[in-house]
Amino acid sequence: MKKQSSSLKNNFLISMPMLGQHKHPDSVIYICHQGEYGSMGIIINQEYDMDLATMLAHLHIHCDSNIRNQTVYHGGDVQNDRGFILHPFEHNDDWLSSYRVSDCLSLTSSVDILEAMAIGLGPKQALVALGYIGWGPGELESEIIDNLWLNCPVNLDIIFSVAAGDKMQAAASSLGVSLERLTSHSGKA
Numbered sequence: 001m002k003k004q005s006s007s008l009k010n011n012f013l014i015s016m017p018m019l020g021q022h023k024h025p026d027s028v029i030y031i032c033h034q035g036e037y038g039s040m041g042i043i044i045n046q047e048y049d050m051d052l053a054t055m056l057a058h059l060h061i062h063c064d065s066n067i068r069n070q071t072v073y074h075g076g077d078v079q080n081d082r083g084f085i086l087h088p089f090e091h092n093d094d095w096l097s098s099y100r101v102s103d104c105l106s107l108t109s110s111v112d113i114l115e116a117m118a119i120g121l122g123p124k125q126a127l128v129a130l131g132y133i134g135w136g137p138g139e140l141e142s143e144i145i146d147n148l149w150l151n152c153p154v155n156l157d158i159i160f161s162v163a164a165g166d167k168m169q170a171a172a173s174s175l176g177v178s179l180e181r182l183t184s185h186s187g188k189a
Helices: 052-058 111-118 139-145 156-160 164-173
Strands: 011-015 028-035 038-043 047-051 071-074 078-088 098-100 105-108 127-135 149-153
Touching: 011 164, 028 164, 038 071, 038 139, 047 052, 052 071, 052 111, 052 127, 078 111, 127 139, 139 149, 149 164, 156 164
Parallel strands: 071 127
Antiparallel strands: 011 028, 011 149, 028 038, 038 127, 047 071, 078 105, 078 127, 098 105
16 A cells, blocks of 8 residues: 655645734745755745846846746745746756756756846746745644645646736635635634
8 A cells, every 4th residue: 555645845835814923924835845854835926026127137137128027926035035936847957956846847046047038048937936935844744733824736827827916815726715714713612
């Protein structure tokens, strides 16, 4: 009998309304890694007030007219001065620093992908984020037990095609959940 994996890698986390402060309210996070040394994810629904062309200009990377300009996301508070590009995995990708998250997705953090995107040669779909979310060993699992997160399977359309403000409900809807019906109050039966 094959053992079921309980890894949250390649899943979405949707922040739950709760009493008190949530470290990442109103967030949808794509989990890129979960292991014995901790977990790592990218917030996919919180936009910076900056587009890709502006970010590339700050990095002194020249953009030409072929750039597919797009919004840059706040990926998290860890290394928020560093870019992380979530994009579909392609067998011929040869980016300098790329991690294959799943059969379908890669996470790249090297400048060569940004240089390619600046001239319209990067991935056809990409979510550009500054920073990531990190958890130490057992922290994410404890937050799941404390009902801080809903989790659901990844959906590439939600990452790449749904507007930032609609991603949270789109992910929740994949579970049949309406976020408007969730409450931050707890009770006893």
